[in-house]
Amino acid sequence: MLSSLEPVVATLTSFLFLHTVFMPMDLAGFAAVLLGCILLSAR
Numbered sequence: 119m120l121s122s123l124e125p126v127v128a129t130l131t132s133f134l135f136l137h138t139v140f141m142p143m144d145l146a147g148f149a150a151v152l153l154g155c156i157l158l159s160a161r
Contacts, residue, residue, distance in 0.1 A: 122155050 126148055132138045 122151065122158075126151055 129138075129140075129144075129148065133140065
């Protein structure tokens with residue numbers, strides 16, 4: 119499950135250190151990844 123959150127952590131790190139600007143579709147992708155992790159852990 120931690121490996122599936124790696125893209126989100128990498129993106130948050132780039133936001134904090136590189137001041138990357140995210141578009142609404144990026145945020146929707148983050149939400150989809152987090153929702154998938156929650157659904158997989160809820161079995």
